[in-house]
Amino acid sequence: GENVEQHPSTLSVQEGDSAVIKCTYSDSASNYFPWYKQELGKGPQLIIDIRSNVGEKKDQRIAVTLNKTAKHFSLHITETQPEDSAVYFCAASRDGGSQGNLIFGKGTKLSVKP
Amino acid sequence: DVKVTQSSRYLVKRTGEKVFLECVQDMDHENMFWYRQDPGLGLRLIYFSYDVKMKEKGDIPEGYSVSREKKERFSLILESASTNQTSMYLCASHELSSGNTIYFGEGSWLTVV
Numbered sequence: 742g743e744n745v746e747q748h749p750s751t752l753s754v755q756e757g758d759s760a761v762i763k764c765t766y767s768d769s770a771s772n773y774f775p776w777y778k779q780e781l782g783k784g785p786q787l788i789i790d791i792r793s794n795v796g797e798k799k800d801q802r803i804a805v806t807l808n809k810t811a812k813h814f815s816l817h818i819t820e821t822q823p824e825d826s827a828v829y830f831c832a833a834s835r836d837g838g839s840q841g842n843l844i845f846g847k848g849t850k851l852s853v854k855p
Numbered sequence: 856d857v858k859v860t861q862s863s864r865y866l867v868k869r870t871g872e873k874v875f876l877e878c879v880q881d882m883d884h885e886n887m888f889w890y891r892q893d894p895g896l897g898l899r900l901i902y903f904s905y906d907v908k909m910k911e912k913g914d915i916p917e918g919y920s921v922s923r924e925k926k927e928r929f930s931l932i933l934e935s936a937s938t939n940q941t942s943m944y945l946c947a948s949h950e951l952s953s954g955n956t957i958y959f960g961e962g963s964w965l966t967v968v
Binding site for chain 1: 859895896903914945948956957960
Protein backbone atom coordinates (compact mmCIF):
# COMPACT_ATOMS: atom_id res chain seq x y z
CA GLY A 742 0.00 0.00 0.00
CA GLU A 743 0.91 3.67 0.10
CA ASN A 744 3.81 4.46 2.36
CA VAL A 745 6.09 7.34 3.36
CA GLU A 746 9.44 6.53 4.94
CA GLN A 747 11.21 9.24 6.92
CA HIS A 748 14.82 9.30 8.16
CA PRO A 749 16.39 9.85 10.58
CA SER A 750 14.01 9.39 13.49
CA THR A 751 16.19 11.60 15.71
CA LEU A 752 18.70 14.26 14.75
CA SER A 753 20.91 16.34 17.01
CA VAL A 754 22.88 19.32 15.68
CA GLN A 755 24.83 22.23 17.07
CA GLU A 756 23.32 25.68 16.74
CA GLY A 757 24.35 27.18 13.42
CA ASP A 758 24.79 23.83 11.68
CA SER A 759 22.52 22.53 8.92
CA ALA A 760 19.94 19.77 9.34
CA VAL A 761 18.62 17.49 6.61
CA ILE A 762 15.62 15.17 6.86
CA LYS A 763 14.82 12.75 4.04
CA CYS A 764 11.60 11.06 2.94
CA THR A 765 10.65 8.56 0.29
CA TYR A 766 7.14 7.79 -0.95
CA SER A 767 5.61 4.89 -2.81
CA ASP A 768 2.58 6.29 -4.68
CA SER A 769 3.53 7.60 -8.13
CA ALA A 770 0.30 9.62 -8.18
CA SER A 771 1.35 11.76 -5.20
CA ASN A 772 1.78 15.35 -6.36
CA TYR A 773 1.89 17.43 -3.19
CA PHE A 774 4.52 17.15 -0.44
CA PRO A 775 4.18 19.28 2.70
CA TRP A 776 6.39 19.44 5.77
CA TYR A 777 4.95 20.01 9.23
CA LYS A 778 6.62 21.14 12.45
CA GLN A 779 5.19 20.07 15.79
CA GLU A 780 6.29 21.81 18.96
CA LEU A 781 5.75 20.23 22.34
CA GLY A 782 2.10 20.18 23.35
CA LYS A 783 0.87 21.64 20.06
CA GLY A 784 -0.63 20.43 16.82
CA PRO A 785 1.52 20.20 13.67
CA GLN A 786 1.90 23.37 11.60
CA LEU A 787 2.81 23.64 7.94
CA ILE A 788 6.27 25.12 7.39
CA ILE A 789 6.84 24.54 3.67
CA ASP A 790 5.39 22.51 0.83
CA ILE A 791 6.28 21.59 -2.74
CA ARG A 792 4.33 20.37 -5.74
CA SER A 793 5.44 17.75 -8.21
CA ASN A 794 6.06 20.26 -11.02
CA VAL A 795 8.78 22.00 -8.97
CA GLY A 796 12.19 20.61 -8.02
CA GLU A 797 13.10 22.97 -5.21
CA LYS A 798 11.51 25.61 -3.02
CA LYS A 799 13.10 27.90 -0.47
CA ASP A 800 11.74 30.07 2.32
CA GLN A 801 14.43 31.89 4.28
CA ARG A 802 16.41 29.20 6.19
CA ILE A 803 14.18 26.35 5.05
CA ALA A 804 14.28 24.58 1.69
CA VAL A 805 12.68 21.49 0.25
CA THR A 806 13.90 19.47 -2.72
CA LEU A 807 11.94 16.90 -4.70
CA ASN A 808 13.20 14.13 -6.98
CA LYS A 809 10.05 12.73 -8.53
CA THR A 810 11.88 10.08 -10.52
CA ALA A 811 13.44 8.63 -7.41
CA LYS A 812 10.34 9.38 -5.32
CA HIS A 813 12.16 11.19 -2.57
CA PHE A 814 12.09 14.64 -1.06
CA SER A 815 14.14 16.36 1.61
CA LEU A 816 13.91 19.20 4.10
CA HIS A 817 16.96 21.37 4.61
CA ILE A 818 17.29 23.77 7.52
CA THR A 819 20.33 26.06 7.49
CA GLU A 820 21.79 28.07 10.36
CA THR A 821 19.76 26.11 12.89
CA GLN A 822 18.56 27.84 16.05
CA PRO A 823 17.33 26.38 19.36
CA GLU A 824 13.75 27.30 18.42
CA ASP A 825 14.01 24.90 15.47
CA SER A 826 13.94 22.05 18.01
CA ALA A 827 10.71 20.14 17.37
CA VAL A 828 9.32 17.06 15.65
CA TYR A 829 9.15 17.35 11.86
CA PHE A 830 6.79 15.31 9.67
CA CYS A 831 6.89 14.88 5.93
CA ALA A 832 3.76 13.89 4.03
CA ALA A 833 2.62 12.93 0.55
CA SER A 834 -0.81 13.47 -0.98
CA ARG A 835 -3.38 10.81 -1.78
CA ASP A 836 -6.51 11.05 -3.94
CA GLY A 837 -5.00 13.44 -6.48
CA GLY A 838 -3.83 15.87 -3.82
CA SER A 839 -6.77 18.27 -3.89
CA GLN A 840 -8.74 17.04 -0.88
CA GLY A 841 -6.12 17.30 1.85
CA ASN A 842 -5.80 13.56 2.32
CA LEU A 843 -2.16 12.97 3.29
CA ILE A 844 -0.04 10.04 4.35
CA PHE A 845 2.60 11.03 6.91
CA GLY A 846 6.08 9.84 7.74
CA LYS A 847 6.84 8.72 11.26
CA GLY A 848 8.54 11.97 12.22
CA THR A 849 12.02 13.25 13.04
CA LYS A 850 12.82 14.71 16.44
CA LEU A 851 15.29 17.52 15.86
CA SER A 852 17.33 18.85 18.77
CA VAL A 853 19.43 21.98 18.29
CA LYS A 854 22.02 22.42 21.01
CA PRO A 855 23.07 25.97 21.89
CA ASP B 856 -6.40 32.62 10.78
CA VAL B 857 -8.05 29.25 10.58
CA LYS B 858 -8.90 27.86 13.96
CA VAL B 859 -9.47 24.18 14.64
CA THR B 860 -10.66 23.67 18.19
CA GLN B 861 -10.62 20.38 20.04
CA SER B 862 -12.73 20.95 23.10
CA SER B 863 -11.09 18.37 25.36
CA ARG B 864 -7.31 18.57 25.73
CA TYR B 865 -6.90 15.86 28.38
CA LEU B 866 -9.28 13.02 29.18
CA VAL B 867 -9.10 9.94 31.37
CA LYS B 868 -11.72 7.28 30.67
CA ARG B 869 -12.37 3.76 31.88
CA THR B 870 -12.25 0.66 29.72
CA GLY B 871 -15.63 0.09 28.10
CA GLU B 872 -16.79 3.70 28.31
CA LYS B 873 -18.15 5.51 25.28
CA VAL B 874 -15.94 8.47 24.45
CA PHE B 875 -16.68 11.51 22.30
CA LEU B 876 -13.93 13.75 20.97
CA GLU B 877 -15.27 16.96 19.50
CA CYS B 878 -13.68 19.13 16.84
CA VAL B 879 -14.91 22.43 15.44
CA GLN B 880 -13.39 24.54 12.65
CA ASP B 881 -14.33 28.13 11.92
CA MET B 882 -13.37 28.51 8.24
CA ASP B 883 -16.23 26.72 6.50
CA HIS B 884 -13.87 24.00 5.28
CA GLU B 885 -15.35 21.05 3.40
CA ASN B 886 -12.77 18.47 4.43
CA MET B 887 -12.08 17.25 7.96
CA PHE B 888 -9.87 14.50 9.33
CA TRP B 889 -9.11 12.59 12.51
CA TYR B 890 -5.60 11.33 13.08
CA ARG B 891 -4.04 9.35 15.88
CA GLN B 892 -0.45 10.12 16.93
CA ASP B 893 1.72 7.60 18.73
CA PRO B 894 5.47 7.75 19.44
CA GLY B 895 7.44 6.15 16.63
CA LEU B 896 4.33 5.66 14.48
CA GLY B 897 3.69 9.21 13.33
CA LEU B 898 0.21 10.36 12.34
CA ARG B 899 -2.21 7.70 11.18
CA LEU B 900 -5.53 8.52 9.55
CA ILE B 901 -8.60 7.16 11.36
CA TYR B 902 -11.54 8.67 9.45
CA PHE B 903 -12.19 11.59 7.16
CA SER B 904 -15.12 13.49 5.73
CA TYR B 905 -15.42 15.55 2.55
CA ASP B 906 -18.93 16.83 3.26
CA VAL B 907 -21.73 16.93 5.81
CA LYS B 908 -23.14 13.46 6.53
CA MET B 909 -20.27 11.94 4.58
CA LYS B 910 -17.56 9.78 6.16
CA GLU B 911 -14.83 7.52 4.86
CA LYS B 912 -12.55 5.06 6.64
CA GLY B 913 -8.89 5.90 6.85
CA ASP B 914 -6.02 3.55 7.56
CA ILE B 915 -6.95 2.51 11.12
CA PRO B 916 -10.76 2.82 11.56
CA GLU B 917 -11.27 -0.25 13.75
CA GLY B 918 -12.80 0.63 17.12
CA TYR B 919 -13.81 4.13 16.01
CA SER B 920 -16.72 5.85 14.34
CA VAL B 921 -17.39 9.47 13.40
CA SER B 922 -20.24 11.91 13.00
CA ARG B 923 -20.52 14.97 10.82
CA GLU B 924 -23.99 16.47 11.25
CA LYS B 925 -22.82 20.04 10.63
CA LYS B 926 -20.12 21.29 8.31
CA GLU B 927 -18.04 22.86 11.07
CA ARG B 928 -18.13 19.93 13.49
CA PHE B 929 -16.52 16.51 13.18
CA SER B 930 -16.77 14.13 16.13
CA LEU B 931 -14.72 11.02 16.81
CA ILE B 932 -16.47 8.30 18.80
CA LEU B 933 -14.96 5.39 20.66
CA GLU B 934 -17.92 3.08 21.21
CA SER B 935 -16.19 1.02 23.91
CA ALA B 936 -12.81 2.44 24.89
CA SER B 937 -9.90 0.07 25.31
CA THR B 938 -6.44 0.60 26.78
CA ASN B 939 -4.82 0.32 23.33
CA GLN B 940 -6.72 3.45 22.33
CA THR B 941 -4.69 5.52 24.79
CA SER B 942 -3.14 8.09 22.48
CA MET B 943 -3.07 11.64 21.24
CA TYR B 944 -5.86 12.44 18.76
CA LEU B 945 -5.54 15.22 16.23
CA CYS B 946 -8.34 16.80 14.24
CA ALA B 947 -7.61 18.67 11.00
CA SER B 948 -9.49 20.62 8.35
CA HIS B 949 -8.75 21.56 4.74
CA GLU B 950 -10.22 23.45 1.81
CA LEU B 951 -8.44 23.64 -1.54
CA SER B 952 -9.77 27.14 -2.23
CA SER B 953 -8.03 28.28 0.98
CA GLY B 954 -4.71 26.92 -0.24
CA ASN B 955 -3.73 23.30 0.15
CA THR B 956 -2.80 23.61 3.82
CA ILE B 957 -4.10 21.16 6.37
CA TYR B 958 -4.84 22.93 9.65
CA PHE B 959 -4.53 20.92 12.85
CA GLY B 960 -6.07 21.36 16.25
CA GLU B 961 -3.94 21.27 19.41
CA GLY B 962 -4.73 17.62 20.08
CA SER B 963 -6.67 15.61 22.65
CA TRP B 964 -4.70 13.38 24.99
CA LEU B 965 -6.82 10.35 25.88
CA THR B 966 -5.85 7.88 28.57
CA VAL B 967 -7.95 4.74 28.95
CA VAL B 968 -7.49 2.94 32.27
